[in-house]
Amino acid sequence: MLKDFLRDAGLAPNPASPPVLLVACSGGPDSLALAEAASFFHRRGDYAVGAAVVDHGLQPGSAVIAETAAAKLRGMGLDPVTVHRVDVPESGMGPEAAARTVRYEALDAAAAAAGADAVLLGHTLDDQAEQVLLGLARGSGTRSLAGMPARRGIYLRPFLGLRREEVEEICAAQELDPWYDPTNADPSFARSRVRTSVLPFLEAELGPGIAEALFRSSRILAQDADYLDAQAAETYERLRAEAGNPPAGSDPEEILLSEQALRELAPALRQRVLALAAAELGAARPSWERVRAVETLLRREGSAGPVQLAGKVSAYRQVRAKPVPQGSPSCGNLVFRKKSSA
Structure with missing residues (x-):
């Protein structure tokens, strides 16, 4: 699956001059499973794979968690593996959005330093379903309801079609020991409430397959949003010139x-x-x-x-x-x- 995804993204394996990949890894099951899958192709010489761990410093012991994750990644043979400590500013955008902003700044810098052709993110189908539900709750438009793209610039999400339980099975099969972020079960965060309460409730009341249905909707809406955005950009340039x-x-x-x-x-x-x-x-x-x-x-x-x-x-x-x-x-x-x- 990963090899096909990378090939479709224009990153075919090339032992003579391997494309450089960087796995963004928190040590959680999603990103750890992705790192394990990427390490297989690294060992074969198809790709040169490194990793970046971002320590947001928001939890007690976060530095230890980050270094532990880095050690696991080095044990897989990934190189280079770097740890980036960031300061999450207090801002009106909220802690999650602020953390996301500084995280991507750190990943941009890590990718530039490594000369990476792509940065791999471990988001899953469940993450996408949660994103769509949050967008619905906010009354968002087509682009927001399209959720996370499989590709945006150098950032790729190869596991976006996998359920969370599938990546946990990968971790179990490979005897990995992932870290579980306690904030994922913290009801003070809207995403955590969607994960632990809202989606299970919808599954119980409407039947199984809700997450998959939300994922399908996001893919359909992504196509619509891409088309409308392209038409709007063309129209804007025309009106801009005419004026x-x-x-x-x-x-x-x-x-x-x-x-x-x-x-x-x-x-x-x-x-x-x-x-x-x-x-x-x-x-x-x-x-x-x-x-x-x-x-x-x-x-x-x-x-x-x-x-x-x-x-x-x-x-x-x-x-x-x-x-x-x-x-x-x-x-x-x-x-x-x-x-x-x-």
Whole structure:
């Protein structure tokens, strides 16, 4: 399974010049089983496999847990194996999101240092089902409900189609001794409640196969999201050019888009185009509520704005004629503006 996944990802085994893989391992059953599977191809010479362990320092004895995991990985023959201690900042995004941010920063650095072609993550089908349920609870859109992608940049998730019990069977068969993160059973975390209470309840009430059904839904929605995102990117570039904006990559402080052209788009495309305009000016991806607030400006009723978005970006309706580089002065544009740092 792992070999086929890597081949499909464009990383065919090559003993003459083995692709470099880095396993992100916590010492838990998922990532430990993945490391064991990767070590087989490492020993055969098909791939050069190392590992990175990230110590978030959030639990007593975390340093010992990290070093123990690293020792197991070295015992499998992986090289290099590095341990990265990170500081999780207190922020408004919550501890899980903050930990994820610094974890990927550490993994990015480890991959660069190792010259890795890919970083392997041990997420399973159960993790994906939990992600989809959490997205449903938040009222998220298609992209969020698509869950975790099997591939994003250098990050690969070869076990995304496996159940958690299957990777535990791999650990048992190989006589591995995984570490079990106590926070996975801590009810103070929403994901833990989904894992220990919500999914088992749904299985009991609706019958078996709920996790697999959620996984299938995520794959279908991922295809839809990929298509819509591609269409939105193409549409945004067209509208951006038609409105006479500076060339892409010029770090503009203002983006104009035709109100009429925006009104003619299907809502699914229009909302994505509005989000892309905000993102180009440095805003975080706006929430559905903020995008809908920007959309109300297109009705030309009431206030012309501005609607405040994250990252000191605002959107408002252009009410006076303004010259554009390629054409005569015109109004009827929606304007996205980044507040100057000066």
